[in-house]
Amino acid sequence: MCKTLLNNLETEITKYINGGICVAFSGGVDSSLLLKICCQLAQKQHKKIHAVLFDTFLHTKNDIEIAKAVAEECGAIFSILHINELDNPLIQNNPKDRCYQCKKFLFTKLLEFAKQHYCQTIFDGTNEDDMHIHRPGLQAIKELGIISPIANAHITKEQVRILAENMGLSVANRPSNSCLATRFKYGTTLETALLQKIEQGEIFLQQLGFRQVRLRIHDDIMRIEFSPEQMPLLIENIEQIRCYFKTFGWKHTTIDLFGFRSGTMDW
Template sequence: MNLDEKIEKAEEILKDKNIAIAFSGGADSTLVAYLAKKVSKKVLLITFNNEIMPTNFLSNTKKISNSLGLEHETINQNFLEVKKFTENKDNRCYLCRSMMYSAIKRIATEKGFKVIVDGTNISDLLEDRPGIMINYENNILSPLVNAGIEKDDVLEFLNKQKIEYSKSTTCLATRIKTGEEINAKKINRIKYAEDFIKSITKDDTVRVRDIFNTAQIELDNIEPILNKNTLELIQSELKAVNFEKITLDIGKTDPEKKEIVIYKPCKDEANKIMFENELPYKINIGKTCPNFEKLGKVKCSEKMGVAMLDIDGRNVTIFENGKIVARKVKDKEDAQNILIKVLPMIRRVI
């Protein structure tokens, strides 16, 4: 499908519904809100503020919701007061999303909205995001996933339509290494450091990671700070807020695009064309197989950690370790279309 066809499919999913949208003001939720404004009966944007978001997070959500002409509610809860969250264990993302979506669901229900929507896109399913399991557990609708809309599709559409969105919507807790305690001191100095560097670079896409008292700076464009005076100024400011060491990551803040499928030469002439991918998490075969039955004929072995799905004459094999192999497909586009149907049905190990 081309982008126009994907957008039409997303609109069809949203059409004539009363929906509440989990709204961060970022690219994904802004696209969903824009489409919902066009085709849904009634729309409510709900923003959850956990008190550890970037500066201007709330003002940006209000600004964007006003530009869209949509009703907007804000929920405030300080996650720094939640011990299980500040412990920053492997399940932090899952716990965070659980608390957020429980509150959003409560407000939506009180306001008479039965359908809750978020901006998860199909590319998100290729990343290690355990919080997405909350969507499945709470019947959260993700129209961008169901329409096969990727991250690049979202940005292309918003830029083409000149729709304003916020580029800084990720929780600052993501800057702290898993297992290291999250506290107000760390969050505040991360926020200060990012704001200071943004003021120099005039770029909203800045991340400062707190790694054992070292500030690791990540920028899409490092040129604005690559002179001795600017680097010394940044070092002075960040050491003033008790970072012991300052480093610069010369990579980009946004990772390279992850392909949904990758071509793999196939020695088996009967299968001819084969594509594969490897998800960065383990798959729960027992919970995945019942979902696959909605798509086609399934053979599963939890003992071997394998699920085999025949769908539209194609064969997809999913392994417990996260590997996915598509066989008997026509070409890359055909394999991608099949995987777009399969990915939302996969349940990961938490």
């Protein structure tokens, strides 16, 4: 099965090699697998692939070093686009169409980069699973002509991880991450200090050993999501966690008994 999936993905990518490819790259497993295969195919034709990371206030900063290392691992040309999407009035108040507006804003910038570097095609790491859940940003990238080879090859997230592990990618089992705006209710004004606080809180929990974690904010309540299997880790560190988050200023800090679930602020 893996060989068939890989062949399908290579077929999707090969169509665009000659015209030059720019990969929207986060250092996550989806875009890393995509980049790795692009670079392998491009090398056969003595071409280089551009891997471009968005550095924004809505993306965690630890992505940068990981993405840089993986891009070097794959043999790509690594670049960073520094963008402040909070300057965009269509994004700064976290509207319900924020994901659409944000993707449109970021990928419009990436189209400019691609043109400057003579790349006819931009790839992103959307997978098959993403096509069946709430992802408003997919409409924006479709409108802009961005290609999603993994989704086009009908490869799921689990299959992406299997392929990445088979190819020896260092991020094969890296937990998925998401835009920091997803930690807040729609209509919340997104302020830099607030976003940084949430990022620091999640890093604190990750350093304690929590693998997949989110801090969700509901007015004066902060809700912590993590895998229920790691409840013993919470109990072991409860006093340290309580003292740390007491300084954050929310009236209540709660644990979500249902654990980590993607997209809970959309429910």
